[in-house]
Amino acid sequence: MTVDFFAHAALPAPQVRPEEAARIAALLGVPGQAEELGSQQDANFLLRAEDGSVLGVLKIANPAFGAAEIEAQDEAAERIAAACPELRVGTVLRAEDGSPRAAVVDTVSGPVTARMLRHLPGGTLTGSRHLSPRTVAAIGRTAGRVSATLREFRHPGLDRVLQWDPRHADRVVALLLPHIQDPAQRAAVATAAAGAWRALDEQREQLPCQAVHMDLTDDNLVVAEGGPVPTPDGVIDFGDLSTSWAVGELAVPLSSLLHHDGIEPHDVLPAVLAFHAERPLLPVEARALWPLVVLRAATLVVCGRQQAAIDGESNGYVHAALEREWRIFEQATSVPTEVMTALLLDGLGLALPRKAVVPAAPLLADLAPAELAVLDLSVDADAMDRGAWLDAEVEDRIARQHLAAGAAGVLAPYGQARLSRSRVLSAASPATVPTGADLWPARDAVLRAPWDGRVVRVEPGRIVLDCAELTLRLQADRAEVLVGEDATVDAGDRLAILPAGVRARVTLQRGGTSEAPDFVRPEYAPGRLALTADPAPLFGLPAHEEPADATLLARRAASFASVQGHYYDQPPRIERGWRHHLVSDQGRAYLDIVNNVSAIGHAHPAVERAVTRQLRRLNTNSRFHYASVVDFSERLAALLPAPLDTVFLVNSGSEAVDLGIRLAVGATGRPDVVALREAYHGWTYASDAVSTSLQDNPNALATRPVWVHTVDSPNSYRGRHRGAEAHRYAPEAVRAVDELAAAGRAPGAFVAESYYGNAGGVALPDGYLEQLYAAVRRHGGLAVADEVQVGYGRLGHWFWGFEQQGVVPDIVCVAKAMGNGHPLGAVITSKGVADRYRDQGYFFSSTGGSPVSSVVGSTVLDVLRDEDLQGNAVRVGARLKAGLAALGEHHPLVGAVHGSGLYLGLELVRDRTTLEPATEETAELCERMLGLGVVVQPTGDHLNVLKIKPPLCIDAEATDFFTATLDRALRELGH
Template sequence: MLNTKPNFCLNDAGALLSRHFGIEGALAPLDSERDQNFKVAADDGRTFVLKIINAAEPPVEGDFQTALMKHLGEYAGDLPVPRLHPTLSAASLAETTGAHAAIHRLRLVSWIPGVPLAQSDRSVAVLESLGRMLGRFDASLRGFMHPGALRDLDWDLRNAGRSADRLHHIGDPDDRALLVRFLARFDKDVAPRFATLRAAVIHNDANDWNVLVDPDNHDRIAGIIDLGDALYAPLIADVAIAAAYAGLDHSDPIGAAAAIARGFHREYPLLEEEIDLLFDLIAMRLVTSVTMSASRRAQVGDNPYLAISERPAWTLLRKLDAMNPRFATAILRRACGFEAVAGALTVGAWIDRNRKSLSPLLDRPVATYPADLVPYGDPTHAMTVSSAAARPHEAQSLWEDHCRDTGVALGIGPWGEARTVYSGEMFASRLVDGARRTRHLGLDLFMAAGTEVYTPLAATVVSVEIEKDALGYGCLIALRHEPADCPPFLTLWGHLAHEAVERLKAGDSLEAGALVGEMGVPEENGGWAPHLHLQISTDANLAAREILGVGEERYLDVWTELFPDPGSFAGIAGEFFKRSGRSHEEILRLRKELLLPNLSISYDRPIKFVRGEGAWLIDDRGRAYLDCFNNVCHIGHAHPAVVEAMARQASTLNTNTRYLHDNIVAYAERLTATMPKELAVAGFVNSGSEANGLALRLMRAYTGRENAIVIDWAYHGTTQELIEISAYKFRRKGGKGQKPHVHVATVPDSYHAPADWPIEEHGKRFAESVADLIAAMKARDEAPGFFLAESIPSVAGQVFLPDGYLKEVYRMVREAGGVCIADEVQVGFGRVGSHWWAFETQGVVPDIVTTGKPIGNGHPVAAVITTREIASSFNNGMEFFNTFGGNPVSCAVGLAVLDVIEGEDLRRNALEIGNYLITAFRAMQERYEVIGDVRGLGLFLGIELVADRRTKAPATEIARAVSNGARQRGVLMGTEGPHDNVLKMRPPMIFSKRDADHLIAVLDETFIAVLERAG
C-alpha cells in the first residue's frame, strides 16, 4: 500500500512556508497521526502551525476544514481556535508534490498558546471551562453544513460498533470480554437511538492534547485546536469524547465528565435523552481508541502516538466496567440540572403529599413510639457498626439496656448519617479512587427480633433473597410500588428473618398494611443487632442488590434523589431529626419566673408540642400524639383551608366592626342558618368566656334579673362573674363559695340516678331539682333570670342529659319569666353528628346560644346567637363594641370552618366514627370490670371507671393511670367528673376509622397494663 503520509525535512518545510506564505522563521516538528505538522516561530514574532496534509485526504475534506474555519472566523471571532492565514495568492490552501508524486496541500493557521490539558491538574473548574468552550464552539456551528462533513470515519461514535471487527487484535481474554460487554450495551441500548438524537457539525476530537489550558490560570481553557476530525455527528458525541480523555488517570472520571457536561449545558443546553447515553458513549470512545491502537500496532508495529493514551484508556475502561451505569448517568443528569432519574422528585413529593394516608409500618404509627437515635454515627460508642458486627449480641444488650433506662421503644438510625466506621472492601467507592462510601442512604429502625413490619403502600414483590455476606442484609426484600399519579418506585427491606423466603415470592401482590417480614436475629440478618433497613429507590429499574445502602459524601445530592429519605414513608416526623427552641427545663423555669404561678400545665412530665397536623400533635422530639382531647381544633390542627383563609384575609385587611365589610354579615348569615329559625341575631366576641359574659348582659337587659340556675359541677368561663356561676370553680380549692344569686341544680346524670327511678322518668325526675330551686325563689318573692347549662355537661363527666330534661326545665324557667341559655362552647358545630347543635337532641330551642372553641378551629373567635326580641331589648342606648370580635380575619376563619364541616360531610363522619368507638368501648366494658359506663354521641365520649359496678364507687386512681398510660403510648385524653374518674375524649371532626382503631388499640393495651399493676 502506498504511504501517503507527508515526510518533509525541516529545510524543505521551511522552504514551502517561505514560497507559499512569504514567512520566514524557525520550524519545530509536532506529533501527528496522519499529517505532518510544524510549529513556526516567525521572524516577526508571530507563531503559526504549518500543516502538510496527507495526500490521501479527499479534497472535499480540505475544503470542509477551510469552510469550517471561515465560518468560525465570521460567527465566533472570539473563540480561541486556529485561524487561517492566507497564501501569498490569497488562497486558503497551497499545494506541493511529495514522494511518489503525491500531491499534498498546505495549510497555515494561527498558534494557540497554552498547556495541553493532558499535562494539567484537570480541576473541576477547568473541566467546566472546557465544557463551556466546547458548547460555545458547537453553538457557533448551528446552521453550518458542508459536503465534507458527511464523511465516514471510524472515530465517528456512530461507528463505534466497528470495534467488534478489531477485537481479534486484543490478546488478553479478560480485556476482550470487557470490550464485548460495552459493545453489547452499545448495540442494544445506544446504536438504535442515534437516529433520534440532535446532530450537527462538531469538533469530534477534544482530546486532552487538543485542549489547551491557560498557563497563567489553570482553571481556564485557553483554546481548542486541531479541527481535522470535525464532522457531522450527534451533538452529545463532542461531550463524550472530551469526557473520555479528561477522565484518563483522573481520580473521579464521572465527576470530570459531569463538570464538562455541566459547562457545555450552560452554553448549549443538552437534552435528557442525550445525557442518558453519555456514559456509554464515553466508554465507546475508549473502546474505539484501544481497538484502533491494537489494530494499528499490528499493522505498523510500535507507534508512540498510537500508544500514548492506551494504558490509561484501559484503566478507565476497567473503572467504568466496575461502575453501575445508572449511578454514573444519575450524576451526569444531576450535573446538568435534571433529576437524577426521571420522576425522582415527583416520587418524594407524592410521598410527602400522601404520607397521612399511608398505612403504619409497624403495628401502630412509627411516630407514636418513644424513640431515640441509635449512635451508629459515633465511632467511639459501643453501638457503632463495627462493634455491632463484631459483637451483635453485646450491641443488642446495650441497646435494650438503654431502652429500659430511658423508656425508649424504638431506635432510629437516620438517613444521610455519616458512618465513617464502615470498613471492608465492600464499602470502597467504585466512582472515586481511594474514597469510601460513608453516607447511610436508608433508614434503620431498631426493635426486638421478631417485630413485624408492614408495607405502608400496596406493592408487588420484586425479589426475596438471602444475602449471606458478613455485614450484608440477611433476608432482603424488594417491593415495587405503582401509586396513581406517581412514577413507580422501589422499597428495600433488609436484615429480615428468613421466614419471608417461604412466604413471599416475586410477583406476589401485597395490599397496603400487609406483612412484609420480621426483624431478624443477628445469626440471620448479616450479624447485626435486630433492626430493619428501609430504603427507597426512585430508579425502579435497579435490582435489589444494586441499590446502594451507603454512598459517597461527594455525591450525596445525587443519592438524595435516587434514594430519598424514607422518613415520611415510614411515618417519622421531621422534628425527630431537627430539634430547636428552648429545652423543657428552661421553659419551665421561665414560666415560673415570668407567668402567673397558677397557670395550669398538663402532666407530671409536660409535653412541648411544636406542630399540629390533623388529629395529631407532634412534640419537639418528633413523637406524634393522637389528640382525642383538645376540641379547640374542631376540624383538625392546622387545617389547610382555615390556614389559607386566615392568611389570605390577613394579607388584605383586618379592622374592627365600625366599618363595613362583607365577611361579618356573610358569617352571621351562615351561622344563624345552622340554628332554629327563632335564633336569628348574632354577636361576635373572642372566646367562650366572652360569649357567656355577653349572654348574661343580654339576659339582664331582657329580664332585669340576676338569679342564676346552673348545674352542679358546671364550668362556663374564666371571668369573675362566670366563675361565680361555675360550681366546678367556686366549690373547689381557691373558690369563694356559692353566691346568693346562684342556685345549683343536681347534675342530671342517669348513670348515678337512684335505682328505683324508671329510665323513662329520668329527665322529669332530675328536672324536679330545678323546680325546687324556682319554688324556693318564689317563696322569697324572687324569680330566676336565667338557666344556663352546657347541652352536654363536660367537666361534670361527659354527662348526657336524660330525654326530656331540657324540655321540662326550659318550660319551668320560661314560665317563671327567665331565659334559657345553651352553652355550646364545647359540644356545638356538629360534634354530636346527628345535629348541628347538641341542644337539638333534646328537642328544644334556647333563647340564647353561646359558642366558642370549635368556631375558629384554634383562632380566637366566639359568638352569641339569640332571638330578635332579646336582641332588641339589648339595644338600650349603650353601644355594643368589641375591638376584635367579628373582624374580617376571624369571620373568614369561621366561614372556612363551616365550609369544611359541610363540604367534607364531617357531621356524618362524627356520627359514624362515634358509633364505631362506642361499640368498641362497650366491648371493652364486657372485658374490664372497671368500666362502669360508656356514654357518647358523635365525637363527644366518656368512659366512667368504677371500683365496684354495684356501688359505682369511683376508680379515680385507675382513671388517672389509664389517662397517663395512654399518654405514654401516644394518645391524649383527659379525666373529668367530680371524682376525676371519667375518661374524656373529644377528637376532631376529621377523626378517621384508622385513628379510631389506634385509639381502641392503645386503650386496650393500657387497660391491660394498668389493671395488671393494680392487681
C-alpha cells in the first residue's frame, strides 16, 4: 500500500530523539553521534564519527510511507546519479555486499523505515540570501535534468496521494484552510488558490504526467563545497517522489525562490529558460506554470500551519518556515497570474500573435490621423535632452508645445517606455511602460464608441465600455460624460466631450483580464501588454511596434570583435547619460560609479554646445592653422610645472603612453624601459608592452619584450611589503635600476601611474617616485607619469597625481577626463625632449588636436574651474570614503578603502588577515548592485576591488545612495 494523505488527514513526523537515532544508525552498521536535521514529515539526523567527520544522513521515513515508496525513492536517486554525473545525489548507502543500509525499526511512533543516505557536503540554498541570475538559472537547469531523467521512470511506489501533489491542491487547501488563524490571510489564500485552480481548467487534462522529485526546493539543492557563490550541484531528499504533472518539477523550485532577498516574480525567468533548455516545456505546461506556483505557495501555507499545530513546539523546522512560506505566497500573488503567464510565454517564445484591433468607428470622428502629432517620450527623444526628463511636467509641457505649433491633437503612444516616467537613485525599476495611449486635443473633442457595447462603469472623468473581446477605458479630468452606467451603445455613439488641452488616457483591455495599471515596470511589460491592445487604430494610426532588440547583443557578438567585452552577463541597453546617471532604453536610470571618462558628467550642455558650434564651422587636422589648438595647448601647459611646456595632442590614453615612451627613448637613445608590475597603460604596442595587469593579459609577465623590465608592485595593502614596511619598495626598485645600468642596459624611461590605479586607487608609498625618478635620471633616463586615470582633479587635493608624491615628471600622459568622452589625449613635456622627436621623424595625428577636440578640451577645463569639480572631489569624496569605511564595521568582506577624492577602491577579501581575494563575491555583488540601480565594476589583478571613480559632478545624495545600496547588497548576499 502507498500513502493517501486524505486517508490520514495529517502526517505527524516520527518522534525520535538523537540518542535513539544513534542506536538505529548502529543497527544499520554506521555507529556514530546523531545531530537532528530539519524535516516536515520525516525525521533526519546527521551521523558523525568520534573525530567529527560526517558518516552519512539517517533518514527515518514517516510511518505512513510503505516499502514500495522507499524503494522507488532509492531507485530514482540512483538513476539520476548515473544519468547526471555532474550532479551529486543523496543516494542510499550500501553495505559491502551491495545491500542498502536500511531496515524497519520500532519507534514510539510505530514501525518506520530507516536508512542511511550519502551526505553531500557544502550545505543547501536554505535561507533568505539573495540568489544571482546565474544561481537561479542553475536551479532551473538542475530541475530540468532531473525531470528529463525521470521521464521514463516507472515504479509501483510512485502511485501515491500526497498533499504536495498539485493535482490535489484544491482539496488540500480546502481541507487545511481552517489552520490559518488570521482571517485576512485565510481569505487571501482561499481566493488565490481558487483563482489559480480555475486558471488550470483548460490545461488539467492535457498536462503530461511522470515521476517527479516534487521537492527540489532551496532546502534540497546542495551547493558546491567551499564555493564563495552558491551554485547548486547536488540533490537530496526524495521523500516526496511521486507521479504528478511533469511541469510541477519546475513550479516547486520557482516557488522556493520567492522568499529570498530581492527576488520577485520576474526574477525566476532564468530558471524557467534553463529548465526549458534541458527539458522543453509544452505550451500547455507553460500556461499552467504560474498557477501551479500559486497553488504550491498556498499549499505551503496551509500545510505548514497544520504541521505546526500537529507537532507543537517539538518541530522547530516547521515553525521556522511559517514566515518564509507566507513570504512565498505574498510574492507568488503579487503579480496577477495571467500577467505572469503571459510574461513566461513571451520569454519562452511561445506567445501567440496578437489579434489586430479593427474599430467599427473612430474614437475621434472629427480629427484626421494626419492632424495628430505623435509624442516621443522615449530615451531617444530629443525633447528629453539636457535633463528635461527629470521635470515632472515634461509630458504636458511638450504636448502643449505641439498644440501651440498647430497640431490638432497630440498622442503619446502605447507600449513605448517613457523616459519621462523614470526616477533617479531608485533601487527598483520605475513603471515606465504605458498600457494605454494619452491624447491632448487642441479643441473640444467628442469621444465616440468604437464598437457596439455596454457601459459597465461611469465615474467622474471615467468611462468603462465592454465591447465583447475588448474593454475600453477612458479617463480624463473635466471630461463631460454623455452616457450612463449599464447603457447600451452602438459604434459611433457619443461617449464624452473632452475639453481642449486636457489629457485623456485611452486603454484597451483584453476581455476577462484584470484591470491594468496606467504604467508598468519594464520587467513585467511583456506580460501586461499581452493582455492589452494598442489604441492607435482607434485614431486611424498604425499600431505601435517595438523595435526587435532581443537580438542586439547577438548582433554585437557577430560583428563587433568579442575581445572588446561588455559589462555584465545580460547588460542593460544604455542609450542616454545625464550628469552621474546612465539610462537604459527601458527608462531605468542607473547611478554611474565607474565612468571616469565622463569626468564633468554625461551629456554636459557646455560640451554639447561647443562641439555643435565648432562642427558647423570647421573640423580638420592640426596641420592647419587655427586658434583653438593654440588656446587649448597653452591652457594645458599652464596647468603643469616648469619645464613642462610643450604639448602633443592625440586621441586616447593608449596613444599618449605610447608616445610618451617613444619621446623618452628617442631623447635618451636608450631603448630599455622600467615599469611597475600589475599596472595597465594601454593597448598600443608600446603601452601594452609596459602593461602587466594579469586581468588584461594573463601572460603579461611572460610575454614582455626584452626591452621591458618590471619592478615589484608597490602595493602597501596586499603586496610583499605591507603597511609601514611599504617603504622598502623604493630602495628595492632603485637597486633594480642600478643593476640594469651596471649591466649596460640603463633605462631610457621609467613609466608608472602616479597613483596606483589598476590596484583600485592605492597611493604609492611616500617618497616612492622621488627615489625612482632620481635613480632613473642618475643613469640618463626620463620619468614618464601616466596620469590618464588620476589626473585632472580626480584625486581632490591634487590636480595631478604626481603632486601627491612631490615630484615633477619629465613627460606627462593624459586622456580620459580631457575630452569627457570625446577621444582626446595629450603628452606634455619640455621643449628639449619634444624637439628630440625630430631625430625619429615627424609626428602627426589626424584628429588629435582637431578644432573640435581642442574646443572640447578647453570646454572641459572651463567646467572643471567654473563648477569647482576638484573641490567637489574633495568634499563629496571624503563623505563617500567615510561611508565606505563604515561598511567595514558590519561586513567582514570589506577589507580596505583605498584612494583619494573621487578615485576610490573598495577591496573585498574573504579573510582580513590572509587577504584572500573575494573575486567571485565581488562579481556577484556587482550584478546585484546593477539590479539595485548602480553601475559598478571590479578591478585589480584579482578582480576583487570595486573601482569607484564616478563623474566628478556626483553629489552627496548620490554617494549616500551608493553607500546605502552597497550595504543592502552585502547584507542580502550574506556578507
